[in-house]
Amino acid sequence: MLSDDELLRYSRQILLKQVDIEGQLKLKGSRVLIVGLGGLGSPVALYLAAAGVGELHLADFDSVDLTNLQRQVLHDSTSVGAQKVDSAIARLSALNPLARLVPHRTAMDVDSLDAAVAAVDLVLDCTDNFSVREAVNAACVAAKKPLVSGAAIRLEGQLSVFDSRVETSPCYHCLYGHGSEAELTCSEAGVLGPVVGMLGSLQALEALKLLAGFGEPLIGRLLLVDALSSRFRELRVKRDPGCAVCGNHNG
Template structure:
């Protein structure tokens, strides 16, 4: 992964984004050398994986213990009907490599416990939380804080979505726990409450955009801000989020 140049094929493949002054050759090289972990290959993880693979992120680590079900296909666009019954990491890897054969893929088909999650986070430059449950989000956040790795977090249910970036490398950045605390025991899932496919596509696409900005080094990442998406009214709202000095997860990480 230490290649110093782009090949002729890569220059052609990524030519439209290389034309952007904010990306250019240097930004594309940064993407080529980058590794990202995607936790969850469902409605959010599908557009995230597709866009990062297409954009030239060199290595994607895919984590999902589930298999493809026919009820997934309404929104989980990295999978198709022929994938039903397959492990999601295998279905997604096949699709991503068909889009970009130059991609390196690492698969985590089992649930990640504390040790394996810590190792998976330590092995990458950035983590995208595309999971669908609060306990996983808390565990991923804690691992990112401990490893000092930026986290792009997305969520969507019914007709509402949320997006934020937590970057423990920045002294003023909050973490997921600063914002949500211990959460609610009565948290609903999409299988219980429902969700519209284009909404998770929108939030996942924004997650991919934030990841590319962080990895290539341009723009203003969504750090210290929470983006709220109201799909029913086609409205976006932004809230400021401050780091909690007494946070049980990140409260002591910037004490030096």
């Protein structure tokens, strides 16, 4: 059931026929893992907490740096030097005290990542590290948990949903293979704050669609964002039957 406070707090989205009371109850009962509380994770965490997702598991081993504040809007100047998880908990608790917040303050190994993924209904990859992305993807495939993956750098971004519960869905490894450890990060190539804000907001939207059960998620589709020209493109992505990660999980 929803309390009077919840009915009032979430009233504007409950008005949507795609959400309604049933969808709001699904959000309230949902558990979500956010891996990375930086530029992408900031809008993800803020919007999911505000929308009434019942339990947010917050994973980040880093501390807030002054250079983060240009884009990582979950944190502020008083947070510099604090762990990002602690800064996030303070901000999200103030935004919505009804949200249950579960901290993961240290870097996760394979076992702890598997356990963290198994404990939730959905995972959002908001990191900028390829090896972490691969590990998160592998854990999601093994546990058959949907993964919303976003990336942004300079004035460009990408977004997709990988859901091994869907037979035709590719996984992250199907799309990116072994990648490259030489990939640039925002600290090396730069990024404009609204770009990660936009991609993170889209990640939150995809998560809400999956959790509440409405709309058409970006499964089997890769959304490419060119902020310089304000253009969006979409590519179809197929599952690789020979994928080393998901090939043996979906028949």
